């Protein structure tokens with residue numbers, strides 16, 4: 001579904017039927033009140049770009065809200081985990097490399 005920022009996000013839900021105006025982020029819905037979702041978070045959220053780049057069914061995203069420098073703005077922070085290899089994924093847009101081997105240029109200098 002299209003977010004208030006205009007990007008497609010599988011975690012956004014909006015109900016506008018018959019005058020309703022209910023919007024929610026189903027990735028951040030469990031966040032405590034101080035970290036509740038507001039539509040402005042979609043503008044800088046990395047999730048739409050991650051899901052466009054990587055559709056791996058084993059990739060699980062966990063979201064939290066962090067504050068920018070000086071605490072003036074909130075932004076979505078994403079952590080990714082692969083349920084197939086049971087490891088954290090540092091580059092969720094690329095993946096862990098198990099199902100879709102990474103080209104050598106992406107792994108140079110990372111091992112050893």
Ligand code: SF4
Nearest residue numbers: 009012025042045047
């Ligand atoms: S905050 Fe991110 S994950 Fe949540 S609805 Fe907006 S774009 Fe999607």
